[in-house]
Amino acid sequence: xxxxxxxxxxxxxxxxxxxxxxxxxxxxxxxxxxxxxxxxxxxxxxxxxxxxxxxxxxxxxxxxxxxxxxxxxxxxxxxxxxxxxxxxxxxxxxxxxxxxxxxxxxxxxxxxxxxxxxxxxxxxxxxxxxxxxxxxxxxxxxxxxxxxxxxxxxxxxxxxxxxxxxxxxxxxxxxxxxxxxxxxxxxxxxxxxxxxxxxxxxxxxxxxxxxxxxxxxxxxxxxxxxxxxxxxxxxxxxxxxxxxxxxxxxxxxxxxxxxxxxxxxxxxxxxxxxxxxxxxxxxxxxxxxxxxxxxxxxxxxxxxxxxxxxxxxxxxxxxxxxxxxxxxxxxxxxxxxxxxxxxxxxxxxxxxxxxxxxxxxxxxxxxxxxxxxxxxxxxxxxxxxxxxxxxxxxxxxxxxxxxxxxxxxxxxxxxxxxxxxxxxxxxxxxxxxxxxxxxxxxxxxxxxxxxxxxxxxxxxxxxxxxxxxxxxxxxxxxxxxxxxxxxxxxxxxxxxxxxxxxxxxxxxxxxxxxxxxxxxxxxxxxxxxxxxxxxxxxxx
Amino acid sequence: xxxxxxxxxxxxxxxxxxxxxxxxxxxxxxxxxxxxxxxxxxxxxxxxxxxxxxxxxxxxxxxxxxxxxxxxxxxxxxxxxxxxxxxxxxxxxxxxxxxxxxxxxxxxxxxxxxxxxxxxxxxxxxxxxxxxxxxxxxxxxxxxxxxxxxxxxxxxxxxxxxxxxxxxxxxxxxxxxxxxxxxxxxxxxxxxxxxxxxxxxxxxxxxxxxx
Numbered sequence: 001x002x003x004x005x006x007x008x009x010x011x012x013x014x015x016x017x018x019x020x021x022x023x024x025x026x027x028x029x030x031x032x033x034x035x036x037x038x039x040x041x042x043x044x045x046x047x048x049x050x051x052x053x054x055x056x057x058x059x060x061x062x063x064x065x066x067x068x069x070x071x072x073x074x075x076x077x078x079x080x081x082x083x084x085x086x087x088x089x090x091x092x093x094x095x096x097x098x099x100x101x102x103x104x105x106x107x108x109x110x111x112x113x114x115x116x117x118x119x120x121x122x123x124x125x126x127x128x129x130x131x132x133x134x135x136x137x138x139x140x141x142x143x144x145x146x147x148x149x150x151x152x153x154x155x156x157x158x159x160x161x162x163x164x165x166x167x168x169x170x171x172x173x174x175x176x177x178x179x180x181x182x183x184x185x186x187x188x189x190x191x192x193x194x195x196x197x198x199x200x201x202x203x204x205x206x207x208x209x210x211x212x213x214x215x216x217x218x219x220x221x222x223x224x225x226x227x228x229x230x231x232x233x234x235x236x237x238x239x240x241x242x243x244x245x246x247x248x249x250x251x252x253x254x255x256x257x258x259x260x261x262x263x264x265x266x267x268x269x270x271x272x273x274x275x276x277x278x279x280x281x282x283x284x285x286x287x288x289x290x291x292x293x294x295x296x297x298x299x300x301x302x303x304x305x306x307x308x309x310x311x312x313x314x315x316x317x318x319x320x321x322x323x324x325x326x327x328x329x330x331x332x333x334x335x336x337x338x339x340x341x342x343x344x345x346x347x348x349x350x351x352x353x354x355x356x357x358x359x360x361x362x363x364x365x366x367x368x369x370x371x372x373x374x375x376x377x378x379x380x381x382x383x384x385x386x387x388x389x390x391x392x393x394x395x396x397x398x399x400x401x402x403x404x405x406x407x408x409x410x411x412x413x414x415x416x417x418x419x420x421x422x423x424x425x426x427x428x429x430x431x432x433x434x435x436x437x438x439x440x441x442x443x444x445x446x447x448x449x450x451x452x453x454x455x456x457x458x459x460x461x462x463x464x465x466x467x468x469x470x471x472x473x474x475x476x477x478x479x480x481x482x483x484x485x486x487x488x489x490x491x492x493x494x495x496x497x498x499x500x501x502x503x504x505x506x507x508x509x510x511x512x513x514x515x516x517x518x519x520x521x522x523x524x525x526x527x528x529x530x531x532x533x534x535x536x537x538x539x540x
Numbered sequence: 541x542x543x544x545x546x547x548x549x550x551x552x553x554x555x556x557x558x559x560x561x562x563x564x565x566x567x568x569x570x571x572x573x574x575x576x577x578x579x580x581x582x583x584x585x586x587x588x589x590x591x592x593x594x595x596x597x598x599x600x601x602x603x604x605x606x607x608x609x610x611x612x613x614x615x616x617x618x619x620x621x622x623x624x625x626x627x628x629x630x631x632x633x634x635x636x637x638x639x640x641x642x643x644x645x646x647x648x649x650x651x652x653x654x655x656x657x658x659x660x661x662x663x664x665x666x667x668x669x670x671x672x673x674x675x676x677x678x679x680x681x682x683x684x685x686x687x688x689x690x691x692x693x694x695x696x697x698x699x700x701x702x703x704x705x706x707x708x709x710x711x712x713x714x715x716x717x718x719x720x721x722x723x724x725x726x727x728x729x730x731x732x733x734x735x736x737x738x739x740x741x742x743x744x745x746x747x748x749x750x751x
Contacts, residue, residue, distance in 0.1 A: 124647075125646075125647065125683070126646070126647050133682050133683070138682075140682050145646065145682065147646055147649050147685050147690060147691070148646055148647075148649060148650055149649075149650060149653070150650060151650050151654065152647070152650065188648065188651055189601060189632075189651060189655055190630075195602070195603065195604075195607070196603050196648060196651075216645070216647050216683075217603070217645065217647050217648045217651070218603045218604055218642065218643055218645055218648065219645055219647065219683050220643055220645060220678040220681050220683060220684055221678070221681040221682050221683045221684070222678070222681075224681065224682060225678065225680060225681055228680070236677060237677070240604070240605060240677065243604065243605040243608060244608070287608070287611075291611075302611075302615060303615055303616045306611070306612065306615040306616065306617070307615075307616060307617070309612075310612070310615075310617045323609070323612075323702075323704060324605055324608065324609065324702055325605060325701060325702065535603070535604075536603070536604040536605070536642075536643075
């Protein structure tokens with residue numbers, strides 16, 4: 001770490017450093033793009049995890065989290081601007097492809113304009129929305145933004161703010177779809193989009209030329225809601241982000257707060273959390289298998305996979321008391337002890353699951369039609385996967401070993417014996433197979449733990465009024481669809497200053513355009529299904 | 541048909557006493573009686589309502605968690621096909637009712653309204669889950685509609701976060717009961733039911749004309 005700091009300091013004498021959880025580099029906007037290029041090209045920080053937009057009242061800014069995918073070092077960079085009227089920062093979308101949509105998100109929430117980003121439209125809110133909601137001085141009254149009754153206007157142009165040779169910022173209008181293009185609107189209400197997501201698709205015959213992505217049809221403003229709540233109160237939002245990885249999301253949120261508080265979680269609670277996480281992963285992949293096959297026309301698979309999912313839900317229900325939105329992880333441990341039959345139920349379920357997996361492969365994977373629809377469809381290279389921030393099973397199908405359980409182990413994962421499933425095909429078939437093989441790995445993890453759940457406390461004692469010390473924390477956990485990250489910034493009070501949820505599905509939606517170019521329109525369904533995004537997780 | 545056996549309005553052979561909100565159904569029956577109807581037309585009403593209430597086709601519509609429970613409702617364990625509701629339609633033009641399962645946000649509100657407008661009459665709305673009923677856990681958010689009844693008229697509310705599939709079955713059964721006590725000829729087959737609602741919530745086109 002120190003060597004890295006010295007190297008950056010020798011190249012960029014303006015930079016200041018703060019030690020912390022991860023090394024934080026402060027840099028002014030004028031040198032930010034040069035630093036970013038240096039970090040990517042010379043220090044191999046090739047994966048941009050997150051851009052956290054911020055409003056510190058006296059200044060706007062962003063915290064960038066970067067990772068070197070070889071050494072797995074995480075670095076954060078803070079860039080600020082004090083101009084409240086017209087805040088501008090330089091874009092890094094030319095260096096990391098995922099920055100394109102991340103910066104649009106920051107623009108939407110904070111109104112920070114990114115110079116040289118080719119597309120500076122709002123991404124979650126309508127173009128006619130007043131104000132930028134995550135600003136501290138935002139007018140939240142319903143009168144400012146009443147429920148719209150007018151249909152949304154769709155514009156075929158976008159704007160970009162470009163810096164010319166003289167250093168002046170020029171506003172440019174850019175064309176998204178030319179008037180002669182044939183644009184088909186898919187969504188927001190469409191069975192193949194898996195939720196409310198809108199894809200404006202430009203077609204050339206049967207081939208896709210370009211897709212313009214519209215999000216925000218279920219944007220609930222969770223990040224803003226969190227700012228007004230105490231820490232134990234805001235946990236329940238985690239269950240409702242990606243409801244198919246409710247346990248992992250909540251695990252991540254709790255880990256982040258526990259890290260800030262310096263809480264030691266009892267061993268029993270850690271083991272229970274890991275078992276629950278892996279069960280959740282299996283249930284999520286089962287739903288993926290069902291809906292994905294249904295998209296491809298194999299409706300029967302849904303009934304087979306949901307049969308297995310219901311068995312897991314039964315197990316969850318007996319312990320957590322709910323079929324979805326479990327609210328099981330709490331700060332310091334878990335909410336209630338395991339059901340007396342938990343171990344018995346899980347042990348009965350695991351062999352059945354193994355058997356069913358074989359059945360799925362016989363029914364579906366080896367099918368000629370399946371293979372023709374999946375093999376070679378939507379290929380994604382390893383470099384693109386990293387640049388577009390495609391974490392989780394979709395990234396691992398492209399040969400990028402990115403499993404947070406292995407790269408940055410949390411809880412008790414470092415003690416467990418399991419493999420991260422990595423394939424090199426990178427197509428829809430690879431993404432399907434990675435998930436199926438992951439189910440086997442999850443079974444392996446549960447089998448190691450289920451007989452060895454230690455006795456003891458299920459929750460560490462926590463203060464009644466929870467106050468986090470001043471500072472900021474970032475925690476990642478491997479959810480069913482990829483790495484979910486929680487960023488919390490506190491000023492020492494009972495409520496956070498900023499909560500940022502770095503959802504794994506947002507980049508997945510962002511890559512649809514890249515993957516479908518030149519593909520046939522039927523492949524759009526395959527590609528979208530194989531990426532397996534969950535829209536409420538994208539929109540938050 | 542359990543109507544004769546149990547006296548009151550019921551569906552799927554469930555005893556009348558086991559239902560909740562019987563007063564509401566009774567009030568609808570009273571209203572029906574008060575208006576009076578022809579013997580022949582009334583008999584046709586009964587026949588048509590029996591058919592309508594037992595082949596309710598939902599619109600495939602879901603925004604978040606509740607939609608997954610709706611999928612579970614369609615799968616083997618809960619199997620809504622038993623009741624004649626299995627044909628989830630992707631096109632609103634072929635659907636009978638829309639189960640709003642999930643949060644409706646500002647951006648989605650005009651879309652939902654448009655979908656509702658596209659469903660053929662007679663049409664019904666079920667608000668499933670806390671978000672659709674009142675905004676639920678996101679009620680205080682800047683971007684969430686506080687209940688779909690601000691956008692479209694709702695017939696049945698199902699609380700829960702998300703409601704269990706059993707609750708959803710109960711909710712649709714309540715809708716069946718409601719359909720059974722409707723006047724079809726000269727009633728719901730005319731667009732009178734939602735006229736009042738439209739007056740209170742003018743559609744975009746109507747607004748433009750006024751201006």
